[in-house]
Amino acid sequence: MGRVRAVRRGLLVAAVLLAGWAGGGGPAGAGADGGRGALTFVTAGDLTDYLGPLVAEWNAERPAEPVTLVELPESADETRAQMLSELRSGSRRFDVLNIDVAWTSEFAAAGLIAPLERGRFGLGAFLPPVVDTATFRGRLYAVPYVTNAGLLYYRQDVLDAAGERPPRTWAELARLARTLAPRHGLGGYAGQFLPYEGLTVNVTEAIGSAGGTVLREGDARVGVDSDAAREALAFLAGGVREGWIPAEALRFKEEESRAAFAEGRLLFLRNWPYVYADAGRPGSKVAGRFGVAPLPGPDGPGRSVLGGSNLAVSARSRHPATAADFLAYLTGERVQRQVLTRGSLPPVRASLYTDPALVAAHPYLPILRESVLAAVPRPKSARYDQVSLAVQAVAQDVLALRASPEEGVRRLTRELAAIPHDGPIASGP
Known part of the structure; x- marks a missing residue:
């Protein structure tokens, strides 16, 4: 089934790209008056196949302004690379982009996505921290679409039998895991510790939980040279050294x-909310x-790091008015x-x-709400990809x-200081 979906997705992408070349780089209907x-x-890639029906409902209601859905690879890195390649080439193919919250600053700083009017989208009804992920230099460049925050999963049966409660502090977690x-x-505790974006998230969460930051909010200056960062890395490295973080978790x-x-196989796990439904299915041992x-x-x-995605409008879209309506539709x-x-x-609307x-x-929704409200965004940088790679490389060596x-x-401070975090916003096409 996965292979069939992948082939179907590949054919759809190819068809859209060929249509773009044949039509001079814009989607069908480009050039409509009034940006419509x-x-x-x-x-x-839409793993749960829920987007197709939502787009179909829009198309039934707005036949004069149809939306074509294009699914890129399921890998976030591949999706980002393909989006950037298309946008930097000057292509008008993509109008609305579903982007990881961590990419908003990068895309905005490069002039690839257009600023939006705050009053258009009823942002006051959203969970406040998610709105911050859609801004750069005080301007709104996207609209939050889905959110995410890390949760601690634990074996309720094991804790109950021992008369223990879920840990609220690192010391309690370490004691129970050890x-x-x-x-x-059982293994004690695991997160996502392979050197990729997940490791950046886990380390940023630990630093934020200790009261620190990787980059200072507002001026994008390096803030990682702190006792909080040293405490966070020592907590994770200590788990590996003492064995309550299993070696396989790396x-x-x-x-x-x-x-x-x-x-x-684990007593505790840090992961996203999607695990809740999966772990509760028949066949799961827990x-x-x-x-x-x-x-x-x-x-x-x-404090968790905020995950999720934002919706942005390409700076070269010929139909920005319709695009804004589509963003309002998806976030209604x-x-x-x-x-x-x-x-x-997880939705972005508080109610x-x-x-x-x-x-x-x-x-899990009440606990997720609590986690989202306390969460922090990933470091805002025009070169977020370089920031993430630096965090991963250093954290890998420490763990x-x-x-x-x-x-x-010390090493991470040097490497982050060499990155131009707040570069100029490009003039755009």
Whole structure:
């Protein structure tokens, strides 16, 4: 089934790209008066097939302004590369882009996406932290579409049998992972520690939970040379050294860590909300035996990094008025409800987190709301890709015990200082 979907997606992308070349670089209907007309909506691969029906509903209601959905590879890195290649070439092919929240600053600084009017989208109804992910230099460059925050998954049955509660601090997590987990033949704690974007997220969360930051908000200056950063790296490295973070966790991405928890091999797991439904399915060894809690921090609940995606309009779109309407449609309450019920993705509208019917179907929503409200965005930089690579490389050496936390902080400070974080916004096409 996965191969069939991949082939279908590849044919669809090829057809759209060929149509763009044949039509002079713009989608069908380009040039409509008043910035209105057909759109092309580009996104990473839709694993749950929920976007197609949403686009079909729009097309049924707005036949004069149809939207063509283009799915790029499911890999975030490949999606980003293809989007950037198209936009930097001056192509008008893509009108609306579904981008990772971490890319908003990069795309905005490069002049690839257009600034938006704040008053158009009812942002006051959104969870406040998610709106911050859509801004750069104080201007709105995207509209939050779905959000995400890390949660702590734990074996409820194991903690109950020992008379323990879910850990609220790093010390409690370490104690239980070090002492209780081995008694049940379990690994203690895992996150996403392979050197990729997931490692950047885990390290940024730990630094933020300790009260620190990678880049200072507002001026994008390096802020990682701090006791908080040293404490965060020491916490993670100590888990590897003492064995309560299993060595195999250094090779985990989201799916590997999810599988380890669902197979009953971990006491604690840091991961995204999608794991909740998966771990509860028939066949999971932990179905009915696990719970979720906010991530712990040094002295109490910690702070997650915000995940999710934002919707942006290409700076070269010929139909920005229709594009703005499409953004409002996808972020309206009716569609946001479907984003959760059809796509199992956390919505951005605050009211949905206290909706009794939704909470009954998705019991993690109140905890997720708490985590989102306390969450921090990833570092805002015009060169976020370089920031992430630097964090990954340094954290990998610290977790592999090749460098001390102090050495890691010094090196990361030097490498981040060499990156132009707040470069000029390009003049645009």
